[in-house]
Amino acid sequence: MSQTSGPSEVVFDVLRYNPEKDAKPYRQEFTVAVTKGMTVLDGLVWIKENLDPTLSWRSSCRMGVCGSCGMFINGLPRLACANQVAHLHSDRVVIKPLPNFDIIKDLVPDLEAFFTRHRTVKPYLIRRAVEEQNQPTSEYFQSPQELVQYIQFAYCIKCGLCLSACPTVATDDRYLGPQALAQAWRYSADARDEGGKDREQEVYSSHGVFRCHFAGACSEVCPKGVDPAFAIQLLKQDLFKRKLSGCKEQHGSPVTAPITEAKENPKIPKAPAPTLTK
Amino acid sequence: MEKNKQHLKNKLGLLGWLGGGRYGMERYAYALHRLTGLGLLTYFILHIFVTGTRIAGPQAWQQTMQSFSTPWFKFGEFLIFVCFAYHGLNGLRLGITELGLMLGKPARPIYPYRSSVLRQRPFFVVVMILVAAMIVIGGTDFYLLNR
Known part of the structure; x- marks a missing residue:
């Protein structure tokens, strides 16, 4: 298998911790079949849907915008949604909750x-x-x-x-x-x-x-x-x-002159009439 | 809060402070800077005690100096010099970067991102070469010229 395509199966080595059951965290392994373009977050979703519904993490947008799915993946803090499994170049994905944050449950950090x-x-x-x-x-x-x-x-x-x-x-x-x-x-x-x-x-x-x-x-x-x-x-x-410079007072930029008149641009189509009335 | 009591502490502590992990070389430089700083501090405290023996008269001073004339002590002195060379030059680098120099200018982030850490890396490498050169010159002086 080439380096870019990565292994067809990887082991997700996930740190688990349930404050209601566990005295201390433990590691659990899941074998996941890797598909093209699969992100670490996709792998976790697959595990939750097929192997263990109790696995917990925080995620939302799946596109590196919301910043919810930060995890410690293969030795570095990364977004689970922005890192493809194949790009980790390993047949083992070690996932832990973000260090320096308290753990609420499994991979959910207290922010x-x-x-x-x-x-x-x-x-x-x-x-x-x-x-x-x-x-x-x-x-x-x-x-x-x-x-x-x-x-x-x-x-x-x-x-x-x-x-x-x-x-x-x-x-x-x-x-x-x-x-x-x-x-x-x-x-x-x-x-x-x-x-x-x-x-x-x-x-x-x-x-x-x-x-x-x-x-x-x-x-x-x-x-x-x-x-x-x-x-x-x-x-x-x-x-x-x-x-x-002797700690001079900071002056913010001025307020622009108020707009007194505005001409309509005929090239811009008019907005449709409001569908809701007060 | 009762809820927070259940949360498991996950601070890396000293391990996070000293361990470089998979991070870049500046992170290792950070750890080494602090270790050499602690080494130099320990040396300065011991140095005050050692030179303090001079108060007890010339004989006590001679005796102390004689007890230190061993190869191990000489190696220890060399290590102090290594700490001084690294801590001093790397400290200069940090002072320069703290003034915002060698880091580039703020710009719109365009992927692939190039951080200020990468922009100052050539400077970092030059400083490390200077540290190595100082250690080699110092080692030559310690072990070859002043035997």
Whole structure:
């Protein structure tokens, strides 16, 4: 069999744990016939449908967008839906729940602490003019060049792979972690944002950016090219620049002039009449 | 919360801190940086105690120095030098990357993704070659020139 087509049968070696029955986790093997294009998630679905309906994991979109099916597959944190069995080049697929997260059941990690950290860094636009933000009269100005400064970091799907790969997260429970820090930079780098100061206390705390020593594992495993390690170094660079410049107040981009009149483009067909009336 | 008590802890702990696993070479560099840092810290603490014997007079100092003139101690000193060479040069690399240098610029992620870790890898390799060169020069000085 060639390397690209892979073996016709593989053994799924899955870590099982049911808190209601098991004192500790154990491994269970399932033999799965591999079909062309079969992903690890497809294999798990096949096992659940044909061999063991009690096998549990979390998944939704099956196309690497929702970030639900993060698992530790053959030694690396990966999305089960975005990795084909044949591409693992092994007749054995060892699947464990994501490390550094508590296990709820089988392959289901507890992401509660993860989302708490995410919220800690205030992952939203902060403006001094709250009234304008709540009742906008127009759009905030943003150039394409300004967009490129943060768009890469906005692709985060919150799958948690970066935290399970991070060696600092492995020992420091209070470390914010690559995901939250990357999101802090995503918003602080946004030209429309004025909340850099509001995020400072958490981001530059003793469990913030300076706990990262650029192991790079987070960026390596990120399935969306977010590159959290890069974001963290940019946060450090930003602090250095601001200290050099004397911590100047951050000014977000201005509000564009309100649209007073708009002409209809005759080439664009009109929307159909609403089917529901109030 | 009662519910959370049932959740099984899955922190990798020290194993995750030191084990490089299937990750890239920067992850191994991370582990080695911390190990050499701990090695140097241990050395500095011992060094204070050893030099502290000088307070007890020249005789005590001579005696201590004599007890250290063994091949094993010399090898230990060489290891300290190796730790210093690695920790110092790799620390410079980390300082440079922390300033956002050698990492490229933010861009739209286009598959296949090329992370900042890969963009700084040539720099990483150059630093590791410098570390190796320093260790070879140091080893020559320790074992061949100053026998």
